[in-house]
Amino acid sequence: MVSGLSTPEMTAGLPVFGEQAARAVSKTQVQAAKSISVEDVSVSYALGRAARRSVLENISLEIEEGEFVVLLGETGCGKSTLLRMLLGQERPTAGQISVAGSRVERVDARSGYVPQRYSLFPDRTVLDNLMMGPLTSKFHILGRLRPSYWEARRAVKAEAFRQLAHMGLQASDAGKYPYQLSGGMQQRVAIAQALMMKNRVLLMDEAFSALDPSTRSSLQRLLRSVWSETRPTVVFVTHNTAEALFLGTRLIVLARESKDDAFGSRVTLDMKLAEGGMTLRSHGQQFLDLVEHIEAVSCGQRLTAPGERRTALHACGEESGGVGPVRVSPEDGVRQ
C-alpha cells in the first residue's frame, strides 16, 4: 500500500511576501496551469468476503501543465494503478481525479496513451495507425460519406508523414504492419500516434521497458526532445531509476509499505537511486539538478519535503554507501 500526501511546492518560483499571500497567489496560478489533479485518492480491492487490499491511500497530487512527471517505484507499488486512474480505466475507491480541468469518469481523448505492449493496432498499417485518431475524431462512420472527409484525410495523411519523419522513421515504413517493425519502431509509431491527437497530456506506462538498452536510450532521447519542443504534460511510469532521472523534471517515488522497515520508502528510494550504477554524488548531481522535484511517498509520511530534494537525495546516496564515481552506461542515457 502506498499512502501519503504528495504536493509540489506551490510557491515554487514565486517571491514570498508572507505565507498567506504566497499561498493565495500560487493557488490561483496553479489552478490556471493545473493539468492533472489527484485529490485524496484511495484504491483498494476486495479480497474474499471481508478483506480488502489497499493499493493507494489518500494520495493527493497536482501536476502542472508542461511538467514531465515520472512515477517511479518497484513492482506492485501502485504506479500503474495511479496511471490507469488518470486514464479513467480504473476508478478510485475514494477521492477524485481531474485532467484538463474536468473530472475523469471514463477513458476519453483528453490524454494520449502509450502502453508497454500492444501499443499499435495490429490490423492496420503504420499510416492507418497514425491517421486513425484524427480521422475518428472528426468523422464517425457516416461522416465519412461527406466530401470534406477526403480533404481532411489528405491533411491528416500529410501530418502523419511529418510525424513519421519526426520520429526518425522512413516514409517507406508507412505501409508496413506493426509485426513488420521492431519493438523500438513500434514504440516510435505509438508515440507519434499519440502526438497526432495534439493532446496536452501524455500518459506512458513502462513504454520502453520491453526494449533493448540501446533502443531504449535512443527512444528516451527522442521523447525528451519531443517533450522539449511541444511541452505536453507527461506522466511516465517506470521502475528504472536511470530512465526516471534522465527523463523527468519531477520524480514521484512510490513505495510499498514494509512491516520490517518503518522507513521502507526511504530504503526503496535509496535502492532505486543506487540502481543502474548511479550514485548521487559528484558527477551524478548534474542529472539531479535537472530534476525539479523528487518526492517519496509511503506509510503515511512524506519523506521528502519539496524543498528538501537535494538534501534527501544526498542522504540517500550516503546511506546506501554508494559514493563511488558515477558510471553512466549507454543504457542509462545522457540527457541532451
Added chain:
Amino acid sequence: MTNLSPFDIQARPNRLLAQALSCVLFVVCIGLYMHTSVARHRENAEDRVVPSGHQLVAGIRSAVLEPAEEDDYIPADNASTWERLRHSMIWKDTASSGGRFFISLALLIPFVVLAVHIGLFPWFGAGFLRFFLFFDKIVALSLLPILFIAFGIDQWSKIALIVIGVAPTMILDVTQMVKAVPQEQIVKAFTLDANNFDVAYRVVFRQVLPQVINSLRLNLKPMMLFLFAGEMIAASDGLAYRIAIMRRHMGMDVILPYVLWVALLLFLIDFSLRMINRRLHPWFQA
C-alpha cells in the same frame, strides 16, 4: 550433417519427400479399396457393396448427367451436356443442400455480432453469456422433433437445426476471442477519440475477424453434420437425402461419389475461406 531418424523431432523431410509422404495415405486408401473391390468382384461379378472402377464411373455419369428418379424432366436425345448437367441429380441435390447451408451461414452473422457485444460490453455479457453457456449444452439433435413441429419438414427446420447446433458454440468462441483482445488496444482506441461503435467494429471486430473466419472453418463440418441429420430424417431433396435413398438400393456407386463430392465441397469452402483470410488479413498470418 548427421542423418536424423524420421522419429526425431528435429528431423525435417525435404520438400519433395514431404509432398510424397502426404500422398502416401491417399494411395494406400485407394489401393486397399481397389484390392477389396477386385476380390469381391472375383467372387460376385454383380457386387454393389464395393463397386469397381467401371461401376463408379457409371454411377458418377448417372449422377452428373441424368435427372433424379423422382423428377419429371426427361432430357431430349440431343440435349447438350450443360442442359443435362443443369437438370442432373447431383446439381439438384447440391443446390438444395447448398441453399440450406449458405442461408444458415448467413444467419450465423448476427450471432457473431452478438458475440462481439457479449465479449465487449459488460451489460450484454451479464445478460447473455450464462444463457448461451447453458444453451450450448443442449444437444441440438434432440430438438429436431420440436423443430419439425415448429417449422415443418421443409428447409427451415434444417436451417434452424444448423443454427441452433452451431450458433451457441460460435458465440462462446467469438466471445473468448473478443475478451482476448488486449485491454491496451481498447483503452488506446478511446484515447484516440473512438466511440463505443468505433471500438466494437473498427478495433475489436477487425482484429477478431480472421479468428472468426477460422472458427467458421472449424464449424463447417458440424454444420454439414446437422444438415445431413435433418435431410436424412425428412427431406425430398438434398445430398444427404440422396445418400439415404441410395442406401435402400445398395447404390454404393452413387453414395461414394456423393460422399467424395461433399468432402470436396467442404474442402473448397474451407480453402476459399483460408485464401480470403490470407488475402484480407496479411497481418494475421505473421
